[in-house]
Amino acid sequence: MKFGVIVFPGSNCDYDAYMAIKTVIGQPVEFLWHQDTSLRGCDCVILPGGFSYGDYLRTGAIARFSSIMKRVMQFAQEGGLVVGICNGFQILLEAGLLPGAMLRNTSLRFICRFVHIRAEDEDTPFTGICRKGQVLKIPIAHTDGNYFIPEDGLTQLKDNNQIVFRYCDESGEVTAKANPNGSLENIAGICNSSRNVLGMMPHPERASEKILGSDDGRHIFESVVNFFHQGK
Amino acid sequence: MKTEGKDRLAVVYVKLKDGVLDPQGSTIERALDQMGYQGIKEIRSGKIFEITFRENGGGKPEELIDEICRKLLTNPVIENFNFEIVK
Numbered sequence: 001m002k003f004g005v006i007v008f009p010g011s012n013c014d015y016d017a018y019m020a021i022k023t024v025i026g027q028p029v030e031f032l033w034h035q036d037t038s039l040r041g042c043d044c045v046i047l048p049g050g051f052s053y054g055d056y057l058r059t060g061a062i063a064r065f066s067s068i069m070k071r072v073m074q075f076a077q078e079g080g081l082v083v084g085i086c087n088g089f090q091i092l093l094e095a096g097l098l099p100g101a102m103l104r105n106t107s108l109r110f111i112c113r114f115v116h117i118r119a120e121d122e123d124t125p126f127t128g129i130c131r132k133g134q135v136l137k138i139p140i141a142h143t144d145g146n147y148f149i150p151e152d153g154l155t156q157l158k159d160n161n162q163i164v165f166r167y168c169d170e171s172g173e174v175t176a177k178a179n180p181n182g183s184l185e186n187i188a189g190i191c192n193s194s195r196n197v198l199g200m201m202p203h204p205e206r207a208s209e210k211i212l213g214s215d216d217g218r219h220i221f222e223s224v225v226n227f228f229h230q231g232k
Numbered sequence: 233m234k235t236e237g238k239d240r241l242a243v244v245y246v247k248l249k250d251g252v253l254d255p256q257g258s259t260i261e262r263a264l265d266q267m268g269y270q271g272i273k274e275i276r277s278g279k280i281f282e283i284t285f286r287e288n289g290g291g292k293p294e295e296l297i298d299e300i301c302r303k304l305l306t307n308p309v310i311e312n313f314n315f316e317i318v319k
Contacts, residue, residue, distance in 0.1 A: 061304065061307070103252065104256060107255075108256065146255070149309070
């Protein structure tokens, strides 16, 4: 299978994602430019972290209108696998591929540190090799990661098991103290109702080798590869 | 020759919806409290956009500004807007 990493002006985790896929996961990967109109046969598209278009207006608000996003939206509707990491998640929210919106962190600070997240659902292409409730140590790096969704939307997320990751402590307890940014119900990652689009604030590509402090991020990419080859 | 209309000016006000957490507003609120200002009940932060545009004869300017607000300037999940065409 082939991965594609989209490069927006201001993306800064594009190379990290590219290297994690290529050298750690060992899968073919190529960069896709924001002005491209083709996904060049990629089977999974990654929207990486960064500050696309300077994060002007709102995070992801301008990137969402770039040429390649029209194609990504079509790809997602056809069931293609899409992963938005951090700024990529924010772009997917603005594009309406995922429900909800991001608010400023309650601390108003840029937070860059390791956190623990709990895999709430293993029935997605992105968490297939995780145990339900498995705790992953993965870093966050953001100012606007305070996930918000109105009450009816939250009910839908829960009813459809779309909450994929929650911030938790080391032992897997979802507590207020383990919530780094004020996210509603400690939400760190969600998927769409068809389960082929994932958005997550933590950076799995930055936790793909032990020397980086954790290699738990591999679970997400390896699940995708596994899902793709099993064809389910 | 292209027909040129006159310049118009719209002012757009964007604010977070009621009930949506506004960390910036609450921080300003606490700062005012520490500065000794009493009786400030709540601060909600927002944005203002001034849009200068040319009337082109087709379509109502109100519709144009409304469309721009909905499509790009605001995120309807968390924000409300209103605008006035002042010139």
